[in-house]
Amino acid sequence: MSPTQLRNARKRKAAKAKKAKEKEQREREEIRRERGDKFPVKSLDLSKGEGSKKSKPSIDPSQAYISSPKTCPRVLSAASYFASKSLPYPVHVGPLTGWRTSSKLAVRLNHKGKLTIGLFEPSSHKITPASSSPAHHPSINAVVKILESTASKIGVTPYDESTNLGDLKFVFLNVDRKSGTVQLTLIVNLLPTSPLPSSLSSLTSTLPSLTPLISTIYVHYNLSTTKHDNNIFSFEPDTWSLLFGPPCGIEEELEDVKTPYQLKLYFPPTVFRQANVTAFQGIVGRIREVIGELGRKDLRVLELYGGVGTIGLNLLDYVSKLVSSDENPHNLTPFNTSLQNLPKNLRKKASYLQESAEGVVKSGNLSRNSFDLVVVDPPRKGCNPAVLQALCGRGEKDLKTLIYVSCGFDAFKRDAETLEGKGGWKLERGEGRVLFPGADAVETLAVFKR
Numbered sequence: 001m002s003p004t005q006l007r008n009a010r011k012r013k014a015a016k017a018k019k020a021k022e023k024e025q026r027e028r029e030e031i032r033r034e035r036g037d038k039f040p041v042k043s044l045d046l047s048k049g050e051g052s053k054k055s056k057p058s059i060d061p062s063q064a065y066i067s068s069p070k071t072c073p074r075v076l077s078a079a080s081y082f083a084s085k086s087l088p089y090p091v092h093v094g095p096l097t098g099w100r101t102s103s104k105l106a107v108r109l110n111h112k113g114k115l116t117i118g119l120f121e122p123s124s125h126k127i128t129p130a131s132s133s134p135a136h137h138p139s140i141n142a143v144v145k146i147l148e149s150t151a152s153k154i155g156v157t158p159y160d161e162s163t164n165l166g167d168l169k170f171v172f173l174n175v176d177r178k179s180g181t182v183q184l185t186l187i188v189n190l191l192p193t194s195p196l197p198s199s200l201s202s203l204t205s206t207l208p209s210l211t212p213l214i215s216t217i218y219v220h221y222n223l224s225t226t227k228h229d230n231n232i233f234s235f236e237p238d239t240w241s242l243l244f245g246p247p248c249g250i251e252e253e254l255e256d257v258k259t260p261y262q263l264k265l266y267f268p269p270t271v272f273r274q275a276n277v278t279a280f281q282g283i284v285g286r287i288r289e290v291i292g293e294l295g296r297k298d299l300r301v302l303e304l305y306g307g308v309g310t311i312g313l314n315l316l317d318y319v320s321k322l323v324s325s326d327e328n329p330h331n332l333t334p335f336n337t338s339l340q341n342l343p344k345n346l347r348k349k350a351s352y353l354q355e356s357a358e359g360v361v362k363s364g365n366l367s368r369n370s371f372d373l374v375v376v377d378p379p380r381k382g383c384n385p386a387v388l389q390a391l392c393g394r395g396e397k398d399l400k401t402l403i404y405v406s407c408g409f410d411a412f413k414r415d416a417e418t419l420e421g422k423g424g425w426k427l428e429r430g431e432g433r434v435l436f437p438g439a440d441a442v443e444t445l446a447v448f449k450r
């Protein structure tokens with residue numbers, strides 16, 4: 001090899017290593033973000049002596065405020081923002097334990113070389129077992145224990161970032177709150193075209209016989225070198241395979257939300273599901289109250305970032321038309337399945353657009369004066385600029401109410417300033433729901449009027 005070739009080869013190697021490190025960082029941050037932990041997880045830098053015995057013990061960020069969840073910095077900052085607008089900001093906290101019915105966990109070797117299912121400690125490569133987490137629904141802890149011991153016995157190889165090898169990367173567990181059974185997804189380091197290695201097929205065939213707690217097993221193929229490798233999940237349909245159990249996903253009835261009709265929502269693992277469904281019901285219930293106060297049964301409602309219609313489908317008795325939308329193509333089947341179970345007079349009011357929120361507004365949906373009310377429930381980064389621009393536009397003369405559900409308070413504040421500044425909206429009320437008790441996080445329900 002010539003010196004230039006050698007230099008280039010070294011550069012390529014360094015670039016590859018950097019990319020792998022960045023990918024690992026993104027995966028960890030995604031898992032922490034999903035759990036409500038708001039600060040970034042630093043990579044372990046061995047060159048600086050991190051990870052040595054001298055390094056400070058880390059606090060689990062998801063439990064940092066557990067003794068007083070309402071005093072976490074984000075709740076305080078949200079309350080002071082609303083106070084600056086002379087508005088109250090009541091904060092509700094649900095049960096402190098057993099609330100998490102959805103959990104993504106990493107599968108790695110621990111420092112003793114034992115397969116472990118858990119979370120990374122902040123600023124560390126150390127994986128901490130998650131099977132005793134007080135936040136978890138008991139079924140999650142029970143299944144994680146069975147999974148850990150069975151996978152170890154069978155010889156499943158956990159993923160290793162340093163080599164990019166190992167079959168099982170993450171597990172995703174969703175609890176059906178009614179039956180307590182678990183919808184299990186194994187996220188594997190394989191191409192969808194690859195057959196499952198014998199250890200993984202043996203694991204998937206053995207698990208249901210070991211516990212009645214597992215209702216469903218999916219495999220999600222997510223090879224680390226594919227274009228999806230910075231996400232734990234991808235939308236691609238051929239990357240998901242149902243190996244055991246019924247296909248419709250978890251059936252949810254939001255028992256605290258008093259709709260005058262029976263609504264069943266469906267959650268396969270391919271769609272967004274609130275990690276704390278029980279507490280989220282409070283938000284849906286309050287939205288019904290806010291809308292009920294309008295005293296109308298003929299509202300034309302647009303739902304952006306709607307998931308499977310978790311909010312919108314709970315409003316059908318107040319609307320003459322609901323257009324629900326989300327970018328995830330996997331939402332359409334659950335949405336339609338929910339509709340099929342409804343009486344015809346309600347069913348015919350609702351339709352679904354599989355489209356990004358920015359796509360929905362760019363196709364002119366918010367400029368033809370066809371909506372009275374918009375509900376947005378964007379991800380942590382808040383509304384897309386095009387969505388904000390459309391909400392600030394004046395084409396929708398009848399659009400007088402905007403309901404904003406936010407899981408990222410900083411982005412909400414930014415969006416609220418734009419809506420009030422450019423859009424002529426007025427923030428009229430708000431409230432907080434601590435959906436991740438212990439973490440520095442708050443879900444805000446805000447109502448804007450104009």
Ligand SMILES: C[S@@+](CC[C@H](N)C(=O)[O-])C[C@H]1O[C@@H](n2cnc3c(N)ncnc32)[C@H](O)[C@@H]1O
Nearest residue numbers: 272305306307310326327328356357377378379
């Ligand atoms: C916080 S979740 C809320 C979903 C639903 N309201 C619920 O409670 O189940 C945000 C949703 O936004 C969707 N999403 C993310 N980015 C989007 C975009 N640019 N356009 C449309 N939907 C998006 C996700 O697929 C997810 O379903």
